[in-house]
Amino acid sequence: MATIGIFYGSNTGNTESAAKRIAAALGDQAAEPTSIADTSADELSGYSALIFGASTWGVGDMQDDWDDNLSMVTSVDFSDKKVAIFGLGDQEGYPDTFVDAIGVLANIVRNGGGAVVGQVSTDGYEFDESQAVEGDVFLGLPLDEDNESDRTDKRIEAWTATLKNDLN
Ligand SMILES: Cc1cc2nc3c(=O)[nH]c(=O)nc-3n(C[C@H](O)[C@H](O)[C@H](O)COP(=O)(O)O)c2cc1C
Structure with a gap:
């Protein structure tokens, strides 16, 4: 049964594609990735383990669908949840x-009482500079399809291997 909800926002398809590859790597544990534009606070609340994916636009701005739904996401009580x-x-x-959106989402989850897991060196x-950095780690997994698409599969493989423990 799917126990990990995966929600993404994507303007040109890169984050959507990564969400699908992450879901495939996690297998049966992962629900089918859903756009953050097509969900609700109730649906998010139904998962104790979540994966959020967002691209960064403008100069450090959230992807459009996340931006439009930030108040909905902020209304979720994350206190019993782990979020990668x-x-x-x-x-x-x-x-x-670089990948500032990871930092924005991490703040929302933490302010809502949740645990952010899946940090990456x-x-x-x-x-x-990046709002996603804390000390010498990113608060999530950065993927760069513009410059390093050849590294994406290996990065997803390594990250999802740690999530199998971290999200349980
Ligand atoms: C106009 C524009 C602004 C961007 N701003 C940022 C940014 O501030 N930080 C960053 O890391 N990437 C930035 N990017 C890169 C995108 O986040 C990147 O291309 C990403 O793969 C897009 O994913 P998506 O198709 O899922 O939206 C920008 C790209 C464009 C075209």
Whole structure:
């Protein structure tokens, strides 16, 4: 039975594609990825384990569907929940706001009492600043389809292997 809800927002399809690859890597545990535009606070509340995926737009702005639904997401009580976050970004084009959306979502989850799991070392990424960084880790998994699409599958494989423990 699917016990992990996966919700994403995607403007050009990169985050949606990553959500599907993450779901496939998790197998039966994962629900079919759903756009954050097509869900509700009640549906999110039904999962004790969640994965959120968001790209960053503008200069450090949330992807549009997340932006439109931030008050709905903020209304969720995350206190009994573990949430893993992934973010699509462009570290060469936007080195000062790389995957900022991960940081925004992590704040929402933590402010709602939830635990953010699935942190990833900053080693191997080239950027200057990011709201997604705490110490020497990202608060979720950054994926860069603009510059490093060849690394996405391996990054997803390593991350989902840790989530099988971290989200339980
Ligand atoms: C106009 C524009 C602004 C962007 N701003 C950022 C940004 O501030 N930070 C970042 O990491 N990536 C930024 N990106 C890169 C996108 O997040 C990246 O292309 C991502 O893969 C898009 O995912 P999506 O198709 O799921 O929305 C930007 C891209 C464009 C075209």
